[in-house]
Amino acid sequence: MEKIQHSHVEVRGLKLHVAQINVSGKKAVMFLHGFPEIWYTWRHQMIAAANAGYRAISIDFRGYGLSEQPAEPENATFKDLVDDVIGLLDSLGINKAFIVGKDFGSMPSYLVAAVHPERVIGVITLGVPFLIPGPSAIQNHLLPEGFYVTRWQDPGRAEADFGRFDVKTVIRNIYLLFSGSEVPIASEGQEIMDLYDPSTPLPPWFSEEVLSVYASLYEKSGFRFALRVPNR
Template sequence: MIIVANAGFRAITFDFRGYGLSTIHWSQKKANFNDLVVDIVALLDSLAIDKAFLLGKNFGAILAFMVAIIHPERVLGIITLGMPFRLPGPLGLQFNLLPKGSYVLRWAEPGRAEAGFGRFDAKTIIRNIYILFSGSELPIAGDDEEIMDLVDSSTPLPPWFTEEDLDVYATLYQNSGLHCKFPTGVGNGIMV
C-alpha cells in the first residue's frame, strides 16, 4: 500500500469485521460475503468515494469480484493477489476446480480450520501460514493430514516477514480470534 500511495493514489486498508483492530464482533453463523460487500460499500460511502480500484488478497479477491458484480458503478478496476485465475462465469467459488486437500477446501468445512488451529497458539499459526503460503506451490494435505501439519518447524520465516511483523499479527489474532470459515479478508485494500 505504501508503493500505491507513493504512486499518487489514496491507499486505504481496513480490517474486516472481527479481524485485526475492528470493533464489530464476528459471528460465523450470521455474517456472510454479502455482509462484507455491504461493509466495503459503506466504507466507500463514509469516505465519500464514488469509485475505487479494489485490491483483494486471497479470499478478499472474491469480495472484490462481488463488489464489482453487485455494484459495478463503484469500481474502477480490480487487482487480485493470491487468487488463481478463473474463467468468467456465474458467481460461485467453483471449489470443484481446486485440488483435493487444498486449504480452501479444508478450511471451508465448518469447524475444520478451528479444530486444526486449536492445537497451536496464534503466533505459531501465523508463522505456519506465512511459511506455507510464501512458496510457489499450493500446500496440499493428504487424507490423514491437516494443512498445519505440512510445516517443518525448523523452516525460517520468509525474508520479507520479520519476527516483529509476526508479533504484531499474532497479537491482532489473539485479540480477535482465528476464524477461517468463509469469509476471511485480512490484507485487502482500496485505492482511490
C-alpha cells in the first residue's frame, strides 16, 4: 500500500481525503465507498486499476474517515456527494472518469452520470440498483418492521443502539451481521446490534488488522454523518 498517495483537497468548503495511485495514468477511475466503509475498502481494486494503466482514486466522503465533517450534517443529501465528486474531479484536473460505487456509493455514481454525463466515461456499481432519490426510493411499507433500513431511518435509534458499544465492536457487528446468508431483522423490543452473536468469527476476507483500520477511521469521524447519508 506504500504506493498509494494521500492528500486533502478542499471542495465546497471542506477538506476531503483523497487516496491515489498512478496519478500519471491517462484515464481515471474514481471509487466511491459504502457504509460502514472508507477509502480503504477499494485498496486492492485501486492497485489493480493502476497496474492496468489507470489513475486510481478512492475518497472518503464528507463526514467519513479522514474527510472533514460538514457543519450541519442533518441537512446533508446525496446531492452533496454528487457535487463533491464533481468538485474533486475539477480540483484534480480530471475531465472525465470511470465511476465505481459500492453499496450506497452506487447512488452518487448513478447520479453523477445522470446529471453530469459529460464527466463520466462509464459507471460500475455493486449491491444497489438505480433508484430515484427521495421518499419513494425505498418502499418502507413493503419491508419488515425490524428491517435495518427502517430502524436506521428513525432519528436517534441507531445512535442509541451503536452507543452501547465501542466503535470497533459496532463495525465488527455490522460486518458479521451483513456477511451472512440472511439480512438481519430485529424482533419487537430488539435492536439491530442485539442480533450479533459474539461467537461468530470474522469472515476470512475481513481480518482483525483490516477491522482495526476501519475502526480507527470511524473513531475519528463517528457515525453522525454516516447515519444521515445514506439512511435519512
